[in-house]
Amino acid sequence: QVQLVESGGGLVQPGGSLRLSCAASGSIFSINVMGWYRQTPGKQRELVASFTAFGTTNYPDSMKGRFTISRDNAKNTVYLQMNSLKPEDTAVYYCTALKNGVQYWGQGTQVTVSS
Numbered sequence: 001q002v003q004l005v006e007s008g009g010g011l012v013q014p015g016g017s018l019r020l021s022c023a024a025s026g027s028i029f030s031i032n033v034m035g036w037y038r039q040t041p042g043k044q045r046e047l048v049a050s051f052t053a054f055g056t057t058n059y060p061d062s063m064k065g066r067f068t069i070s071r072d073n074a075k076n077t078v079y080l081q082m083n084s085l086k087p088e089d090t091a092v093y094y095c096t097a098l099k100n101g102v103q104y105w106g107q108g109t110q111v112t113v114s115s
Contacts, residue, residue, distance in 0.1 A: 001027055002024060002025075002026045002028055002031065002104040003025045003104075004022055004104055005022070005025075005095075005106055005107070006022050006093065006108060006109040007022075008109060009093060009110045010111070012085055012113055013113070013114070014085060014086060015085065016085050017082060017083045017084075018082050019079055019080065019081050020079065020080040020082070020095075020109060020111075021078070021079055022078040022079070023075070023076060024077070028097075030100070031097050031099045032052065032053055032099055033051070033052050033053070033098040034051060034097045035047065035051065035058075035078075035095075035096055036048040036049050036078075036080045037093070037094045038091035038111075039091055039092050039108075040091045047060055048069075048093070049067050049068070049080060066085075067081070067082055067083075068081040085111075086113060089111065089113050091111060092109065093108065
């Protein structure tokens, strides 16, 4: 089992920045992929950013340029730096980990971009 706890969400004005954190615990050895998704009501979750155990990062074209994923292995923590935020970035952001074919999810953290 892998436990994921997100933090760092909140209300931010358009053009502002936020950094989300995801602390992983439990059986974290040999996690294959970690990343971030987001979801708005009525829509499917969409990938924001991810990286493999080898450090390869992946960003969908729509997310390139404003979002940066990083990690601190010593703290078992993954971060998502979000810059130049827009109202359409408003969503619940979920941390995810893939291990041995099983996908784990955090509880999500709300990000609201509004003036």
